[in-house]
Amino acid sequence: MALRIEGLVKAFGGLTAVSGLNLDLGDRDIQGIIGPNGAGKTTVFNLITGIYQPDRGRLRLGEQELTGLAPDAIARAGIARTFQNIRLFAHMTVLDNITMALHGRAGYSLWEAVLRTGNYRRQETRLRVESRDHLARFGLADRQQELAGSLPYGEQRRLEIARALATGPKVLLLDEPAAGMNPKEVEELILLIRQVHRDFPLAILLIEHQMPVVLELCAHIQVLDFGQTIAAGAPQDVTRNPLVIEAYLGEAEAPA
Amino acid sequence: MGPLPTSRPSRLRFWMVCGLVLALAIPLQLLTDAGLFPAILNPYYLHLLTIIGMNIILVASLNLLNGYLGEFALGHAGFMAVGAYAAATLAAKVLPASGALPPILGTVLTLGLTLAGAMLAAALVGYLVGLVTFKTVGDYLAIITLGFNMIIVNAIQNIDALGGPRGFTGIPRNTTFLAVIVCTVLTVAILRNLVQSSFGRVWVSIRENAIAAELMGVDLNRAKNQAFTIAAAFAGLAGGLWAQYQQFITPRSFDYIKTTEILVMLYLGGMASLSGSILGVVAYTLLMELLRNLLSAFAPQFAEWRMLISPLILIVIMLTRQFGLMGNREWSWLRPERES
Numbered sequence A: 001m002a003l004r005i006e007g008l009v010k011a012f013g014g015l016t017a018v019s020g021l022n023l024d025l026g027d028r029d030i031q032g033i034i035g036p037n038g039a040g041k042t043t044v045f046n047l048i049t050g051i052y053q054p055d056r057g058r059l060r061l062g063e064q065e066l067t068g069l070a071p072d073a074i075a076r077a078g079i080a081r082t083f084q085n086i087r088l089f090a091h092m093t094v095l096d097n098i099t100m101a102l103h104g105r106a107g108y109s110l111w112e113a114v115l116r117t118g119n120y121r122r123q124e125t126r127l128r129v130e131s132r133d134h135l136a137r138f139g140l141a142d143r144q145q146e147l148a149g150s151l152p153y154g155e156q157r158r159l160e161i162a163r164a165l166a167t168g169p170k171v172l173l174l175d176e177p178a179a180g181m182n183p184k185e186v187e188e189l190i191l192l193i194r195q196v197h198r199d200f201p202l203a204i205l206l207i208e209h210q211m212p213v214v215l216e217l218c219a220h221i222q223v224l225d226f227g228q229t230i231a232a233g234a235p236q237d238v239t240r241n242p243l244v245i246e247a248y249l250g251e252a253e254a255p256a
Numbered sequence B: 001m002g003p004l005p006t007s008r009p010s011r012l013r014f015w016m017v018c019g020l021v022l023a024l025a026i027p028l029q030l031l032t033d034a035g036l037f038p039a040i041l042n043p044y045y046l047h048l049l050t051i052i053g054m055n056i057i058l059v060a061s062l063n064l065l066n067g068y069l070g071e072f073a074l075g076h077a078g079f080m081a082v083g084a085y086a087a088a089t090l091a092a093k094v095l096p097a098s099g100a101l102p103p104i105l106g107t108v109l110t111l112g113l114t115l116a117g118a119m120l121a122a123a124l125v126g127y128l129v130g131l132v133t134f135k136t137v138g139d140y141l142a143i144i145t146l147g148f149n150m151i152i153v154n155a156i157q158n159i160d161a162l163g164g165p166r167g168f169t170g171i172p173r174n175t176t177f178l179a180v181i182v183c184t185v186l187t188v189a190i191l192r193n194l195v196q197s198s199f200g201r202v203w204v205s206i207r208e209n210a211i212a213a214e215l216m217g218v219d220l221n222r223a224k225n226q227a228f229t230i231a232a233a234f235a236g237l238a239g240g241l242w243a244q245y246q247q248f249i250t251p252r253s254f255d256y257i258k259t260t261e262i263l264v265m266l267y268l269g270g271m272a273s274l275s276g277s278i279l280g281v282v283a284y285t286l287l288m289e290l291l292r293n294l295l296s297a298f299a300p301q302f303a304e305w306r307m308l309i310s311p312l313i314l315i316v317i318m319l320t321r322q323f324g325l326m327g328n329r330e331w332s333w334l335r336p337e338r339e340s
Helices: A041-048 A071-077 A094-101 A110-115 A118-137 A153-166 A183-199 A211-217 A242-249 B010-033 B043-068 B076-094 B096-100 B103-132 B138-157 B177-195 B198-208 B210-214 B220-246 B256-269 B274-298 B300-320
Strands: A003-012 A015-025 A030-034 A056-061 A079-081 A171-175 A203-207 A220-225 A228-233
Touching: A003 A041, A015 A041, A015 A203, A015 A220, A015 A228, A030 A041, A030 A211, A041 A079, A041 A171, A041 A203, A071 A079, A071 B210, A079 A153, A094 A118, A094 A153, A094 B198, A110 A118, A110 B177, A110 B198, A118 A153, A153 A171, A153 A183, A183 A203, A183 A211, A203 A211, A220 A242, A228 A242, B010 B043, B010 B177, B043 B076, B043 B177, B043 B198, B043 B220, B043 B256, B043 B274, B076 B103, B076 B138, B076 B220, B076 B256, B103 B138, B103 B220, B138 B256, B177 B198, B177 B220, B177 B274, B198 B210, B198 B220, B210 B220, B256 B274, B256 B300, B274 B300
Parallel strands: A030 A203, A030 A220, A079 A171, A171 A203
Antiparallel strands: A003 A015, A003 A056, A220 A228
C-alpha cells in the first residue's frame, strides 16, 4: 500500500471541511477524488501534503507515519503534488525549475559550492544532464532556457507535473490538472498521465472536476460532498449512484 | 529581464575580471605604501574606491536576502555594526600585541583575525535573527529586521566598554585599500558561486513560490537561515573593514539611515543581480560625490541637500524601473557557465 488515510477530519471554525475520510492507494493505483465545488477536495490534498494539520486521523506512506509532519518532510518522504492554480517558479528558467527540484540530491555541501570543488562541478554537471533528460521526456527540451512563466498554459501544466516527478515521488497528487483546458488539451493530458503512470514507479491520486478525465484514468473513485464520502468504487458504478447525481445536479424535486 | 544565453568562457572571463581588478589594485597599493601616490593621483580617488569596495560587499550581501531570497530585510547596517564593533574590540583591545611581528605580516595577520571575528560575530547574530523571523515574511520580517537594527544601535549606545554613544576610538588602521579590494573580489566570487549553486536555486524558488518550494522538500526555515547567516557574515566583514579604516566608529553610523543607503544602492542596481549590486554602488557613490563637489563649489548653502537625493532616487526607481538597472540580469562575465 502506498498511501493509507484513516479517519481524516479537518474543521475550520464551525465548518467541517473533511469528515472522516478513508483512502487506500495501492502502489501502482490511479485513483480519483471527485465532487462539486466546495466539497473539500483540495483540503484533502492540503492535509496529505501537510499544509494543514488534521484534527483527527492518520496518514501513512508505506510503513512511514506522516501524520503531523511538516510539508517539506512529507515531500521528502515521497509525496509530490501539482496545484489547481499552477505554482511554477515563474522567473526561473524551465531547466532551473527542474534542477531546483533535485536539490535534495545535489550531492555537495555549502562549502563545496563556495569553493567550486571538483565534486561540485561533477555533481552540477550530473544535475544538469538529469534535468535535461527529464525535460526531454516531457517534450520540453527546446524550452529549457525560457522563463517558466512565459510558457503557454498547457506547457506550464506539463512542466509542473515534470517538476513534481523530478523529486522522485512514490505518490503523485494532481489537483484538477485539466482545469482551464480545452477538449484537445484534456486529451493530451490524459495521454500524459497514462505515460507518467507507465514510466514512473508511482501511484497517482487526482482531484478532478471534469468527469471524462476521471472516467478515462481511474479504476477507483471516491465522491466527496460537504467533506463526506458519499460514494466510492468503480467509476461506472459511482456515476450511476443517485446520491452522486443529486450532489452534482442538485436535489431532485419532490414529486408533487 | 530573463536569463540571456550563456557562453562557455564565462568562467574564464570571471577570473580574468577578478585578476584584472587585483592587478590594478596592487600597484596602487604599492605606490601608496611608497608615499608616491599623492604625486600621481589625488588620494581622494583611492578613498572613493575603498568606500565603493566596502559598499559592494554590503549591497551584494543584502541582495542575497532582498533579491534572491525575496525577503525585505531592513537591518543590514545592524549586522555591519556587529562586525565593526567585534573587529574594533579585537583590534584595539585583544590583538594590539601584534606590533611585535614584522609590519606587513603583522597587519595581514591582525586584519585576517579581526575580520574573521567580525564575520563570525555577525553570522551568529544573523543566525539568531533568522531564528526569530521564522514564519514571518513580507511586512512583518521588514519590521522585525528594522527593530533588530534599532536594538543593536541602542544596545551599543548603552555599553560603556564599547564607548557608548561617544563612539569607539583608538582603533588601529589595519584596513588598506588592497585589503578592501581583495575582500570585495572574494565576496563577489563567493556570492556568485552560491547563487549559481543548488543553494541559490533553492533561495530563488522560495522567492518565486514559497509553498511550491516547501512541497518540493525545501526546509524553508533552514534555507532562510542559511541566507541570513551568510548575508550577515558579509555585512560584518564590511563593518570590520570600515572600523579599521575609519579608526573611529559610533553607533549612529549604523542606524537605519545607513541601512536605507544600502537599500537605495541595491534597488538602483537591481534585484537578484550581482552586476547590479556593483553598478548600483558605483553609480550611487559617484553621483553623491559629484553632487557634493558641485554643491560645495556653486551652492555651499545647499550642501546638505544632497541627502535628499538618495530617497528621491529610491522613489524614482520604484516608480519607473522596479528591477533597477540590472534586475535579474548579469554582465556576461558574471553569468553561469553553460554545462555541456
